[in-house]
Amino acid sequence: GESVGLHLPTLSVQEGDNSIINCAYSNSASDYFIWYKQESGKGPQFIIDIRSNMDKRQGQRVTVLLNKTVKHLSLQIAATQPGDSAVYFCAEIAGDTGRRALTFGSGTRLQVQP
Amino acid sequence: EPEVTQTPSHQVTQMGQEVILRCVPISNHLYFYWYRQILGQKVEFLVSFYNNEISEKSEIFDDQFSVERPDGSNFTLKIRSTKLEDSAMYFCASSDFYEQYFGPGTRLTVT
Numbered sequence: 001g002e003s004v005g006l007h008l009p010t011l012s013v014q015e016g017d018n019s020i021i022n023c024a025y026s027n028s029a030s031d032y033f034i035w036y037k038q039e040s041g042k043g044p045q046f047i048i049d050i051r052s053n054m055d056k057r058q059g060q061r062v063t064v065l066l067n068k069t070v071k072h073l074s075l076q077i078a079a080t081q082p083g084d085s086a087v088y089f090c091a092e093i094a095g096d097t098g099r100r101a102l103t104f105g106s107g108t109r110l111q112v113q114p
Numbered sequence: 115e116p117e118v119t120q121t122p123s124h125q126v127t128q129m130g131q132e133v134i135l136r137c138v139p140i141s142n143h144l145y146f147y148w149y150r151q152i153l154g155q156k157v158e159f160l161v162s163f164y165n166n167e168i169s170e171k172s173e174i175f176d177d178q179f180s181v182e183r184p185d186g187s188n189f190t191l192k193i194r195s196t197k198l199e200d201s202a203m204y205f206c207a208s209s210d211f212y213e214q215y216f217g218p219g220t221r222l223t224v225t
Contacts, residue, residue, distance in 0.1 A: 043216035
């Protein structure tokens, strides 16, 4: 499950800092969004989701913000830890059409410096 | 915690050969999916499966691909005649509604 993209944007943070990873989506019909974490050699791991009738959702140490006006999604990770180092993908579904296929973004590599 | 499993973890095959990738979805899930990720690229949707039939497929999923749920637990992806460009990580996923959970993937190398 390597997403070793030479052109992946990289966010480098210090351990304990907060991280913000951004994602722009293009399909205004998308109504469900998920953030996935992918560690080297593994499959995408579900982190948090949000439906289009919400603008914020919180989980354990993570918060997702959705701005439908500008078609922007962000993932905030509080008190980032070395174990958070991975590639993060946003994914969307235009569910109101009955579709289930996830459309993934390009990903952002998060590097946590100890 | 229930998880999606996939076998084999790595499959090497020669161009033109048939391969079958296997997945065991989470047991109470109703929707099953295959995605692939070519090295250095993003994850791409191939096909979704519900109620014993394909519910959606992408342009990638051409006549060389097929899926099957041969029994109550397994979900397979078959590539009839592999091409070099089929080399990728193949991920199976399952969901009970929208929240999709992914397996660890099968790395397919076509030589």
